[in-house]
Amino acid sequence: MRGQRGFTLLEVLVALAILAIAMAAVSRTTSSSVQHVEALRTRVVADWVAQNRLALHQARGDWLPTGIQNGEEVQSDLSYPWREEIIATPNPTMRRIVVNVYAPYDRTHSLRELSGYLVQFKR
Incomplete structure (x- = not known):
């Protein structure tokens, strides 16, 4: 009788x-990477929202x-709350604006805070 070739059941189960x-x-x-x-992505979009808010006021001269x-x-099909x-500043023609953007599903956690200044132009 010739020796049989192949793996035993135990070897297959261990493999x-x-x-x-x-x-x-x-x-x-992979799951951890997807979550990260x-x-x-959420933080980047929150940064865009904050920059948009500040740029809007500055561009309009608000x-x-x-x-x-x-x-x-609304950005990327999600609604980002902002505050x-x-x-007021010591200079009466300037005001400081602080924009906080919160997570779409957690309005207690600020994802991004951005500050800038508004200037009152004489018209």
Whole structure:
């Protein structure tokens, strides 16, 4: 009788177990990477919203009253809440504006804070 070729059942099961462990690790790493990419994308879009708000006021030459304004801006099919705080400065022709943009599903966590100045132009 000739020797049989091939693997035993035990060898096949051990190989499958090793493969399953490796695949689980790859899956976990991929899932983690996807979550990080999504978080980064949300922060980048929040930065765009903050820059848009500040640029809008500066481009229009807005002279906003001191205080707080709230609103939302839709970017990438998500609604990003924003909060603008307009603060008087020692120079009466300038006001500081602080724009905070919050996560679409968490209005307590500011993703981006951007500040700039508004100048009152004589017309």
